[in-house]
Amino acid sequence: MDSEEDRRWLRTAIELSRRCPSSTAAYAVGAIVVAADGAEVSRGYSREGMPFVHAEESALAKLAGTGTDLSGATMYTSMEPCSARRSGPRTCAELIVAAGLTRVVLALREPPVFVHCVGVETLRAAGVEVVMIPDLGAEVVAVNAAVLGR
Numbered sequence: 001m002d003s004e005e006d007r008r009w010l011r012t013a014i015e016l017s018r019r020c021p022s023s024t025a026a027y028a029v030g031a032i033v034v035a036a037d038g039a040e041v042s043r044g045y046s047r048e049g050m051p052f053v054h055a056e057e058s059a060l061a062k063l064a065g066t067g068t069d070l071s072g073a074t075m076y077t078s079m080e081p082c083s084a085r086r087s088g089p090r091t092c093a094e095l096i097v098a099a100g101l102t103r104v105v106l107a108l109r110e111p112p113v114f115v116h117c118v119g120v121e122t123l124r125a126a127g128v129e130v131v132m133i134p135d136l137g138a139e140v141v142a143v144n145a146a147v148l149g150r
């Protein structure tokens with residue numbers, strides 16, 4: 001079930017995705033990590049400071065070594081966390097599971113332009129609750145017009 005709180009955070013993640021350096025070879029994604037108490041603990045976006053970093057990866061990297069309690073935390077991401085990628089050793093779905101997050105809220109499943117993504121299935125198989133709010137997906141498509149050509 002999604003809530004008004006979920007929609008608000010997801011909209012903020014979509015707004016964040018507009019900051020991604022433009023690319024026709026990769027998506028522009030924004031991601032925000034919110035702890036169980038409802039406070040934001042990290043955020044990231046695609047190609048933030050590094051050419052191939054993914055949004056979820058960037059947000060989680062900032063938490064490494066901080067001792068932040070991520071039990072019950074939610075990852076809000078404008079697009080489905082990757083289950084296959086052309087750059088980087090670990091997928092975002094793997095990183096989310098490894099970090100101990102228990103919930104992911106997303107707007108758009110990854111369109112099959114670069115790889116066949118099964119991030120939602122991968123996360124659910126690992127016991128992560130996945131909530132999709134597809135009516136916000138059109139905005140994510142618009143942000144990714146350079147890749148999706150519409």
Ligand SMILES: [Zn+2]
Pocket residue numbers: 054055056057081082085091092093
């Ligand atoms: Zn990724």
